Amino acid sequence: KLNVGVDTIQHGVEGLVYLLTESSKLMISEVDFQDSIQVLGFSDELNKSLLQLYLDNRKEIRSILGELAPRLPSYHSLEWRLDVQLASRSLRQQIKPAVTMKLHLNQNEDQTAQVLQTDPATLLHLIQQLEQALGEMKMNHCRRIVRNMK
Amino acid sequence: MELSPYAQGGWRLLGDPRRFPRRPFAALLRAAFRSLLDHPQAGNSFILDDPDLKDIDPTVLKHCHAAAATCILEAGKQKADISAISTCLEDCKLDKERIEQFCTEYQKNKDALEILLGSIGRSPLHITDVSWRLEYQIKNNQLHKTYQPSYLVTLNVENSDSGSHPDVSFSCTMEQLQDLVGKLKDAAKSLERATQM
Numbered sequence: 001k002l003n004v005g006v007d008t009i010q011h012g013v014e015g016l017v018y019l020l021t022e023s024s025k026l027m028i029s030e031v032d033f034q035d036s037i038q039v040l041g042f043s044d045e046l047n048k049s050l051l052q053l054y055l056d057n058r059k060e061i062r063s064i065l066g067e068l069a070p071r072l073p074s075y076h077s078l079e080w081r082l083d084v085q086l087a088s089r090s091l092r093q094q095i096k097p098a099v100t101m102k103l104h105l106n107q108n109e110d111q112t113a114q115v116l117q118t119d120p121a122t123l124l125h126l127i128q129q130l131e132q133a134l135g136e137m138k139m140n141h142c143r144r145i146v147r148n149m150k
Numbered sequence: 151m152e153l154s155p156y157a158q159g160g161w162r163l164l165g166d167p168r169r170f171p172r173r174p175f176a177a178l179l180r181a182a183f184r185s186l187l188d189h190p191q192a193g194n195s196f197i198l199d200d201p202d203l204k205d206i207d208p209t210v211l212k213h214c215h216a217a218a219a220t221c222i223l224e225a226g227k228q229k230a231d232i233s234a235i236s237t238c239l240e241d242c243k244l245d246k247e248r249i250e251q252f253c254t255e256y257q258k259n260k261d262a263l264e265i266l267l268g269s270i271g272r273s274p275l276h277i278t279d280v281s282w283r284l285e286y287q288i289k290n291n292q293l294h295k296t297y298q299p300s301y302l303v304t305l306n307v308e309n310s311d312s313g314s315h316p317d318v319s320f321s322c323t324m325e326q327l328q329d330l331v332g333k334l335k336d337a338a339k340s341l342e343r344a345t346q347m
Contacts, residue, residue, distance in 0.1 A: 027295045062293060069290040072302065075322035078330055080337045082344060091267040093229045097344070099337050100274060105320050114318060116307065118277040120341050126280050127338060130303070130331045133282040137299055137324060145286060149297060 023054050024061035076104040076111060083117075099123050151224055151234045153217070153242075160217020161242035163210055170206070170214070177202035178211075179252060182218035183259050187266060225256060226263040272310055275318075279306040301327050 002009070023033055033054055037047055078101055085096035103114045118126070136142055153161070163169050164178065177200045203211060225235050232253050239249045283302040289295060302321050309315040322330065 025293055065293040066296070068292040072319060072321045075303075075320050075326045075330060078333045080333060082337065082340055088268070088271045090270040091227055091229075091264065094268060096268065097341065098273075099341065101337075103318065103320075115274045116277050116305070116318070117274040120338075122277055122279075123334060123338055123341070126277065127331060127334050129280050130282065130327065130334070133284060133301060133303075134324065134327055134331060136284050142284070142286075142299075146297075146299070149286065149288065 019050070020054060020057060020061060021065065024058045025065055027058075027062070030055070071108070073105040073107040073112070076106050078103055151228055151230045151238045153221060153224065153238060156213075157217040157220040158242050160213045160215075161221065161239060161244060164214045164217065165239075165242060165244040165248060169210060173202045174206055175248060176251065178214055178218060179255050182215055182222060183255060185215070186219060186222060187259060187262050221252075222256065222259075222263065223267075226260070226267050229264075232257075275307040275309060275315055277305050278308050280304065281306070299324060303327070303330075 019037070023036075028036070030051060033051055034047065037050055042050070080099055080101045083098045083100050085094055085098065087094055097120055098117050099120070100115065100117045103116060105112050105114070164175060170178070181200055181203070206214075221235075221238070224230070228234075230238075235253055235256065236249050239252065244252075281304045285300055285302065287296045287298045287300055300321055300323060302319065305318040307315050307318055
């Protein structure tokens, strides 16, 4: 339909892809983008369309690129259940409370579920430790770094 | 509380003052409890090598040790009280003094025995501890200027069979960690309410 050779189309598409992914990856500003494509010698109208294309798709491209980064299994959700062990083959008449959990993790598009258990004392310890972890982001040290990195 | 015929036979031997005078009887009781409750240690001499037991025939010794151990474990498993144990040993023709000796020794070791028996058995991986790491991501080779805090949480877990197990690690955002902590707190609150019922 365009009356152009296959090779040209391929190069054109590759060029566009490279332009958009590199710009999105580096998150360059509008001004920098315009300066970069200036050197290509296109018309003003074409430059404007390219800029708009960049701005419209930047967020989505960045989120796709984000998926390519090295990743550890990530948290998905947690189910829990309270159990009380009453007896076992080796000991009768017990009262042993426990919390049984199913931890759902995402790893590279697969979801895994792991069954874990803990006792009441350890549960409280876990909560205390993780609350401390959450509190760290609010500390001055972290706040300062976040501010200065932007 | 019932013992097998083999165990009862062993106790009848233990009850016989000609086969088992006072000192060897006490020594065997001690040995039986130690062999069940002490942690196996490398280089520990065999527990039945007590000098008070050297005059006893080895076959008899083995039979009686098995009988004593069986009785200890059965009593522990059933959480038997003194009267049940006494009745059982009376049936094996043990005199009052020897029954009392056993019961005294049993009372001393009852709690340790209960802990030992309670720890035997299968259960899911048990969480023993948690460690966490907070990082601030700046860039990676696919994406620059990511600027996001991220947590790496590691749960230390133990296997009831083999003791150790590779830890469970995962990353999460602040919101996800809040979700996790919220759910754990719900579980803790439920536990508290259940204990008050």
